[in-house]
Amino acid sequence: MRKIATVLLGAILAFSANPARAQVTLAISCGAVGVEFQICREGAEAWARETGNTVTLVSTPSGSTERLALYQQLLSARSADIDVLQIDVVWPGTLANHLLDLKERADTDGVFPALIANNTVEGRLVAVPWFTNAGVLYYRRDLLERHNRPVPESWADLAETAQLIMQAEREAGNTRMWGYVFQGRAYEGLTVNALEWVASHGGGSIVEADGQVSINNPEAAAALALAASWIGTISPPGVLNYAEEEARGAFQSGNAVYMRNWPYAWPLLNAEDSAVRGQVGVAVLPRGGAEGRPVATLGGEQLAVSRYSRHPEEAVALVRYLTSQAEQKRRAIAGGFNPTISALYQDAEVLAANPFFGDLYETFVNAVARPSGVTGGRYNQVSAEFWNAVHAVLSGQSEPAAALSRLDRNLRRIGRNGRW
Secondary structure, eight states: OHHHHHHHHOOEEEEOSOGGGOOOEEEEEEOOSTTHHHHHHHHHHHHHHHHOOEEEEEEOOSSHHHHHHHHHHHHHTTOOSOSEEEEETTOHHHHGGGBOOOTTTSOOTTBOHHHHHHTEETTEEOOEEEEEEEOEEEEEHHHHHHTTOOOOSBHHHHHHHHHHHHHHHHHTTOTTOEEEEOOOSSSHHHHHHHHHHHHHTTOOOSBOTTSBBOOOSHHHHHHHHHHHHHBTTTBOGGGGGOOHHHHHHHHHTTOEEEEEEOTTHHHHHTSTTOTTTTOEEEEOOOBSSTTOOOOOBEEEEEEEEBTTOSOHHHHHHHHHHHTSHHHHHHHHHHHOOBOSBGGGGGOHHHHHHOTHHHHTHHHHHTOBOOTHHHHGGGHHHHHHHHHHHHHHHHTTSSOHHHHHHHHHHHHHHHTBTTBO
């Protein structure tokens, strides 16, 4: 198992500020999207300096599906290879049986109650919210001003402006310009994007809180038809294989008018080596049609402690340090990570580094959750069925109505006669 884990986990870095004082060695898994790994390393290294312990930093696959599969493999084998796990907001129910209860051990004062509820499974707090997320719309402020166009309020507005500016910029010499980039690969990121399209059109949340499968409806079909119309017109065909970083790469190189992504992209877009530094604005995602509303899908990551850790008390201490208000403030300023502690949204230094945190506060705290709570341990199956159906529509392999009809049957089969 250790050999398999080493191959799959990728880069591993170990450090201790004072090896002579080292007490225990802990392994923590960190994400690798954008600056996640670097910022995690800095925080863990600071804890190691303070305590004299050694921390081994494990870089897991950047794709959420692959990372979950790896976690399930390790935890099912009761492996102690990772003490502290960074887990997605939709995984607490799936991994709960393998995680320690942190309810009486963690400091959750000031943390958004909805996130605590999300991470509580059968009365056990199985993970501590580390950073929260919601999808936002990045736009080229300079291009909208140059072409005298407002920030789009609807998806139709976005498509119209994207087409206009894309054509004008291509005629002016940038033949690589596209109108809109997003996460279109067949993976969890597409579930996130497509839920935003569907919910913004009034098409529901795939599986509702009462357990009813709701995805097969005209509003959802209209939302997917609209998204499919973007491919090859305002969005590059290659977007069907884009995850977060591919979308950011296209936008940051100056080759897209709009981008849907997470807040982590903000400091990277404004870095010294960014081609669009100082030219980017951030807004809520568009609404779907006249009766629609803006919808952002809830994202974010949590820290959990494996039940199989050889050093559970030290692992809990590391989680407490990394999720503390001081560390969350540092992460917000250095990496653009949304805090899970409400007070930090009024912090002047945090807002100076991330001006849109204040303007989009309601978006972050009222984001729409994926149906992981109601579907529990089978959420991964539900999401895979959904993203594959959506990808078939985007790639022209299926019409929206037919794809949603098949999806409805499959979700009813996975669930219990159409309910969960």
